[in-house]
Amino acid sequence: MRRFTIPLLLGVVLLATLALVACGPKQAVKLTVWMNGADSLIGPTEQQKPQEQWYISQAFKRFEKANPGVTIELVVQADQNAAHTNFKTAGLAGNAPDVANLWTGQPIFGMKEVILPLDKLVPADDLKKIVGWESVRDGFKPDGTILGYPAAQNQICFMMYNKAIVKKAGMDWEANPPKTIQEFDEALGKIKAIGVTPILVDEAAQSVCWWLAWVADYWWTQQTTNEGILAETYGEKKFADDKGFLAVLNHYRSLYTKGYFRKDMATSNDSFTQFLNGKGAIWPSVTSFLADAEKALGPDLGVLMPPSWDPSLTLQNSTIGGPGQSFVVAKNTKYPQLAVKLISFLNSRAEVLEAEKINRWPVVRTDITPADMGWAADSNIAKIQKYSTIYNYWVDNLLTPDVANVFYIQAVLVATGKMTPQAFVAEMDKNAGRK
């Protein structure tokens, strides 16, 4: 009997210890989240306020309250471009943040070695009620691996315009906006005739050709389609054979030669300020700038969607946009389920409605209407929201990195006449083919 006593006692002690550990306070869990400082869940003007007043800080507090023992560390990434390299480097070293806010499309496809596939973790309800999943599926394929969540807000491209200037030029774009490229060019001519710069844009200040990326890409994809552009960037077809793209580039050049763009667009960096000060008629924009522009221009601010390149083409009444931002989970995270729970929480109906109290963006959920948001039917944001389910996904995010480099950096040379459209597309072809 004695020979069983000691093992029995040891067993009891072991079980009691395990029971105490199990019943004791839960171990604290900390999730680190990288968030872009603009164009994401942090609005352009939010950073002027104390951090605890930001929407995202308040959302994290709500999540922490609903999940005792969980704390979230917010790390703001001021440089969105650098955030991708930083994430990649951190992922390689095994210390990437649990959740990172990166751009959708090729930027995340290019680093899937350090991103956790989410196919088995995303709730079915999210797949059903959130739009834009194609932007985070590897290769944009309907069955591609899910590399992240579309961020909870939608960026839609459009043109902001100054109603007073347009009226002075004898037009009313609210009642009769230009519907074709010919009407658009004609309208720009009328604006120039009254001595105002028709389009203000900084086409190289941030090494990105905004006019092409936000407006003219729509005309490109109208003619070539996103699938066609993907085939070109993968080297299966030639950019040089893309007559639609060449026509768009020639139009881009013609806008410069006719004096419709500001003359120093290749070096300027104050177009938005100039636009807010009434120095130009149009500024190409995305939704995150809308609130600031409305504050500055009040009822004079109008919203113009890109006219059609050719009404006979299949794609009509759309624009460039979609969830340009995503949330990804690092492969090295210790808490994959919790990380997905947090992202799902940020995308939930309740949180999207909360976010809209601070920032105004079209939303990516199908179960929220403009009326839910309290937007007037004729408001600028309501007009943009109409496009939140019929957008055409970002063309520049389709381009593979080396092609995107050429596109972003050298396109402005085409406008200013330092490079021919043919030389430009040849350079893109030279860099195509690497996935």
Next chain:
Amino acid sequence: MAADSIAGRRSRIKRREILLSLLPIAVILLVFRVYPIALALGRSFTNWDGLFRHDWVGIANYVNFVKSGQFWTVLRNTLILLINVPLQVFIGIVVALLLYEKVAGWRIYRAVVYTPQIISAVIIGFLFKIFFGYEGPFNAVLKAVGLGSMAIEWFGNNFTALGVIVFSIVWFSIGWQAIVILGGLSAIPPSVFEAAIIDGARYWQRAFLIVIPMLVRVIEFAVIASGVWTLTQLFPFLFAMTKGGPGYETSTLDYMIYLKSFGIGFSSDYGTASAIAVMLLVLVLALTVIEMRLANRADDWG
């Protein structure tokens, strides 16, 4: 025999002391210089993307970069920007001579001339960007004095943009050059100048026939240091002023290393970036050797 043994032992101890004394710097050089250079050289033959892709590609990175349109543009820009070296050395010598001669107010001039050196290069870059902006103060002055036709987009084309960058670098570097040359001047015995004055040598004769020949080694150092600096340290100026653009119109070899590694478009082509770094190293070494040989010849003439 015993004496030989003691001498041999002392010699061994001496050798060991020398080796031990050299060890710290040798380790530092190996870890912080030789290893990174060797690593960059090795990676320049791969398609390393910063993650897991690092296949051997031979000299493809070098060939592809040289074949690309960018190579000749950035090489041309890099060489054009070297124009700042003779300019800053020449102006530095003139300023140093004026300070050495203790012209009226020389103490104030010395402080003023050196001031740009204590301002961040990024701030200088932004100041010049604003100053030479299309609607900036410089063009405003040109328009005000009736030279509106000369008010151009200074950063809009390669020639004028590089000109402004050279101007900013020279303005930034004059103080450093003047201090270096002034240090060299201080080492020349005053009796040499006194004798020259007694012999009737004029100011410019003293400057060109006495000072410059006696400063050859100092000028050599100034030229090599500022040449290497121009080839490798211009990043903050370019980033703040032009971001290497429009296109690649103001990009240099060292700026391309950044663009290929961390630039827009998420390409992270570290293999090509390493190849450009190796090319830049070869260029720096070649120019340094040429410059040293010229300086040796000048010293012989002196």
